[in-house]
Amino acid sequence: MSQNIMTNNPIIIANWKMKLSLAETLALAKTLKMKADKKAEVVVCPTFPALAETAKVLKGGRIKLGAQDCFWENSGSYTGEVSAPQLKEIGCQFVIIGHSERRKYLNETDEMIHAKTKAALEAGLTPIICVGETFEQRQEGAKDYVIIHQTTKALEGIEIKSHQQVIVAYEPVWVIGSGQAVSPNAAQEVHDVIRQVLLDLFNLEVVSNNFRIVYGGSVDQTNVKDFLSLENTSGVLVGMASLRPSDFLPLIKNA
Numbered sequence: 001m002s003q004n005i006m007t008n009n010p011i012i013i014a015n016w017k018m019k020l021s022l023a024e025t026l027a028l029a030k031t032l033k034m035k036a037d038k039k040a041e042v043v044v045c046p047t048f049p050a051l052a053e054t055a056k057v058l059k060g061g062r063i064k065l066g067a068q069d070c071f072w073e074n075s076g077s078y079t080g081e082v083s084a085p086q087l088k089e090i091g092c093q094f095v096i097i098g099h100s101e102r103r104k105y106l107n108e109t110d111e112m113i114h115a116k117t118k119a120a121l122e123a124g125l126t127p128i129i130c131v132g133e134t135f136e137q138r139q140e141g142a143k144d145y146v147i148i149h150q151t152t153k154a155l156e157g158i159e160i161k162s163h164q165q166v167i168v169a170y171e172p173v174w175v176i177g178s179g180q181a182v183s184p185n186a187a188q189e190v191h192d193v194i195r196q197v198l199l200d201l202f203n204l205e206v207v208s209n210n211f212r213i214v215y216g217g218s219v220d221q222t223n224v225k226d227f228l229s230l231e232n233t234s235g236v237l238v239g240m241a242s243l244r245p246s247d248f249l250p251l252i253k254n255a
Contacts, residue, residue: 010228010255011167011212011235013043013128014242015068015096025050026057031245033061040252041235043094044242048082055091066094066128069102072115074123084116084123095120098154099130100173110153117154121164128167128237129154130216131194135174144193151197160202160210168194169237171216177240181218184226191215191232221251228255 016025025046036042045066046054055065071081087095097120098113113129120127131150133143151168160166170190172182181187191213198207215227216237227236236255241247 009039009041011041011043011214012252012255013045013066013094013096013167013169013214013216013235013237014248015045015099015216015237015239016047016243017068017101017239018047019243020046020050022050022053026053028243028245029054029057029063032248033058033063035245035249036063037252038062040255042252045094045096051087051092052090059091064093065091066096067092068096068099070095070097070116070120070123070125072112072119074119084119084125088123088125092125094126094128094167096128096130096169098150100132100171100176104173110150113150113154114156114158117166118158121158121160121166126165126167128169128214130169130171130237132171132173132176132217138172138174143190147190147193148197151194152201155198155201160206162210165210165212167212167214167235168198169214169216170194171237175217177218179218179240181220181223181227184223184230187215187227187233188230191230195232219251221247221254224251224255 043064043066045068067087070084070087071078074083074085097116102108117127131147133146137146194213198211212234213232214235214237219236219238220241241251
């Protein structure tokens, strides 16, 4: 029997991308640890070089650590890669997988994303699987097909155990970094599609207890409440608005 491992609070995931130096990362982590709303569930995802030091900063606090990617093998001759067990060892609890920037610039395939998702779960990490359509795909009316395909390919054939958690993040590619989010109603439609895909792959109990769907794409302090009020939405994935305390702390408070 699956057990409910979710909290009632929304999850707020900060993707710091390759935007901050080590010093900037640690300063931001220290500020968030001291000042972030204690009721919020916050995950920060710095660059690989900053992970170990950030883990030290966050130790003893409520803010959790995530990575921006992992490899699909646990060890071996894979120059430049970082495995899921290595991330777990230094204190990570989450890992972003299949972000659109990696799909675009590094040619990540559905097969790679599936393998990374499986590796993350086996290592005890919570995968944050990113799905989303480009502007061209949306204009062509292929949005739902893209979301169904990406979600299915990432998860089909994987057994979700009772203690495991999976997050599916809808990030419409064409709004990332634009400052212009999609309407809450548009996000709601896609989240409903994602939930239906999950129900096609897993039973209702597993979907209800072990999965969360979050929205990402130009989330800020002014619109975060609108997205978190949606059905089938358990949190947000934040980019630009998470890079400065003056932007991120009010967003956390509003959430």
